Amino acid sequence: MKYFTTTSNVSRRAADCVIVGVYKRGKLGTGAADIDAASKGFLRGLIKSGDISGEPGRVAVLTAVPGVKATRVAVVGLGKTGEMNAAGFRKAVATATRAIAHTKAKQVLNALTLEPVANCDAYYLARHTVETISESLYRFDQMKSGRKSPAMPLHTIGLAVLKSGDAKKAARGAAHGDGIAAGVSLAKDLGNLPANVCTPTYLARVAKNLASGNGKLTTRVLSEAEMKKLGMGSLLSVTAGAVEPAKLIVMHYKGAGSEQPVVLVGKGVTFDTGGISLKPGVGMDEMKFDMCGAASVIGAMATISKLKLPINVTVVVPAVENMPSGTATRPGDIVKSMSGQTIEVLNTDAEGRLILCDALTYSRRFKPAAIIDVATLTGACVVALGNHRCAIYSNNDSLREELFGAGNAAEDLGWPMPMGEPYAAQLKSNFADMANIGGSGGGSVTAACFLGKFTDGMVWGHLDIAGVAWKSGVEKGASGRPVSLLTEFLLARAGALP
Ligand code: BES
Ligand code: MN
Ligand code: ZN
Numbered sequence: 293m294k295y296f297t298t299t300s301n302v303s304r305r306a307a308d309c310v311i312v313g314v315y316k317r318g319k320l321g322t323g324a325a326d327i328d329a330a331s332k333g334f335l336r337g338l339i340k341s342g343d344i345s346g347e348p349g350r351v352a353v354l355t356a357v358p359g360v361k362a363t364r365v366a367v368v369g370l371g372k373t374g375e376m377n378a379a380g381f382r383k384a385v386a387t388a389t390r391a392i393a394h395t396k397a398k399q400v401l402n403a404l405t406l407e408p409v410a411n412c413d414a415y416y417l418a419r420h421t422v423e424t425i426s427e428s429l430y431r432f433d434q435m436k437s438g439r440k441s442p443a444m445p446l447h448t449i450g451l452a453v454l455k456s457g458d459a460k461k462a463a464r465g466a467a468h469g470d471g472i473a474a475g476v477s478l479a480k481d482l483g484n485l486p487a488n489v490c491t492p493t494y495l496a497r498v499a500k501n502l503a504s505g506n507g508k509l510t511t512r513v514l515s516e517a518e519m520k521k522l523g524m525g526s527l528l529s530v531t532a533g534a535v536e537p538a539k540l541i542v543m544h545y546k547g548a549g550s551e552q553p554v555v556l557v558g559k560g561v562t563f564d565t566g567g568i569s570l571k572p573g574v575g576m577d578e579m580k581f582d583m584c585g586a587a588s589v590i591g592a593m594a595t596i597s598k599l600k601l602p603i604n605v606t607v608v609v610p611a612v613e614n615m616p617s618g619t620a621t622r623p624g625d626i627v628k629s630m631s632g633q634t635i636e637v638l639n640t641d642a643e644g645r646l647i648l649c650d651a652l653t654y655s656r657r658f659k660p661a662a663i664i665d666v667a668t669l670t671g672a673c674v675v676a677l678g679n680h681r682c683a684i685y686s687n688n689d690s691l692r693e694e695l696f697g698a699g700n701a702a703e704d705l706g707w708p709m710p711m712g713e714p715y716a717a718q719l720k721s722n723f724a725d726m727a728n729i730g731g732s733g734g735g736s737v738t739a740a741c742f743l744g745k746f747t748d749g750m751v752w753g754h755l756d757i758a759g760v761a762w763k764s765g766v767e768k769g770a771s772g773r774p775v776s777l778l779t780e781f782l783l784a785r786a787g788a789l790p
Pocket of ligand 3: 669
């Protein structure tokens with residue numbers, strides 16, 4: 293995507309479409325007021341007739357507006373005056389984009405960036421615009437044989453700014469938004485691909501391809517034999533029933549000298565049947581999304597290498613398929629993790645933590661400045677927080693705050709969660725150092741506590757993204773979350789925010 297900024301009156305700019313907004317009770321936004329003046333009250337007339345409304349979600353696409361250079365004017369509802377926040381802004385941009393998605397518009401100028409939006413400066417408004425337009429244009433039809441939905445020709449986004457001093461911020465925000473959109477789109481593609489295509493081997497190939505021809509990025513893939521040598525008995529117990537070989541994918545991005553890296557670990561269960569503790573059949577197809585943690589950290593890696601951030605980041609993805617078979621791990625089996633701690637596998641469906649614990653132990657060798665794992669870990673997390681916010685856990689108060697703040701700034705929300713005793717005590721086993729499930733109650737918390745037993749001495753954070761990684765129902769599909777949250781976190785660490 294290309295982008296430009298402009299301080300000129302939007303009525304006088306040539307564009308295939310200009311996006312303006314009106315508030316409830318008929319107040320015109322800055323761009324709309326300009327269009328209305330240039331067209332001698334055309335918009336006010338349409339407000340009177342009810343064709344234009346300030347209701348969020350409403351949109352009218354006008355053509356041949358008198359006195360206006362743009363071919364189309366998309367007028368969207370912005371809600372009550374003075375109450376717009378980042379979510380409302382993104383919703384308005386998405387509404388306008390969807391309304392023109394079937395047209396031949398190649399270039400769109402967003403004038404909503406002239407509106408006041410809570411906690412958003414020109415940088416974030418530009419970034420939200422580019423992210424939202426790219427996300428609204430996303431299609432996944434590579435598996436369809438017939439007629440595919442036509443790709444929208446839109447390739448250039450204009451950002452209206454109030455003063456020339458904002459232009460630089462907006463340009464930076466647009467560049468970052470473009471990088472994030474690329475990572476989000478990759479994460480969505482990986483999530484949406486079926487498990488018979490997106491296998492551990494496929495994920496490893498994608499990671500290798502990202503690194504090829506990129507001087508700052510390297511990828512190494514460990515085989516099951518290598519994992520066995522490392523003593524990863526916990527990870528390997530999950531793949532015991534599968535025919536697809538497991539992979540441990542390790543990516544290094546070196547954007548800054550010798551400083552310690554941020555390590556991102558992503559759960560890569562390419563399909564989760566539950567294993568011998570088999571899941572019910574209804575909706576099981578959605579367990580192809582159980583590698584969305586992996587997709588998000590690979591997506592974030594694609595973003596930061598595209599943006600050439602001055603930071604060191606390492607990605608570790610344990611990739612496995614969780615299948616039942618004669619060779620699968622049984623409930624009650626005891627396995628030895630790479631850390632030396634033994635685990636009683638009381639439920640083979642609590643497999644995410646079994647692969648993550650060995651990936652976390654393995655990551656110690658990189659001496660992380662901070663290590664953050666991302667996982668579609670528990671159904672209990674969906675019960676706790678629904679589909680809006682991911683759960684944020686940490687053994688370090690300031691890291692938890694940092695992740696929470698990153699989610700808020702990126703409009704990719706999370707919520708801080710508790711850990712420690714007495715939750716951790718729920719993992720006691722009569723036969724091994726710990727059990728892999730914590731019994732009834734607090735399932736997302738006890739899962740985090742399990743991982744916490746492998747992160748002593750590291751500054752560690754954990755995002756349970758079970759509720760936010762994909763949508764179910766008619767809109768079924770991967771969301772690309774939390775690529776934006778992770779990128780925001782890394783942008784801040786790299787000192788790359790304005
Ligand atoms: N991948 C699932 C978690 C999940 C379930 C994510 C539904 C999104 C929607 C995970 O591997 C799992 O099966 N967890 C179990 C844990 C339980 C056995 C303690 C769960 O949540 O039911
Ligand atoms: Mn499971
Ligand atoms: Zn799972």
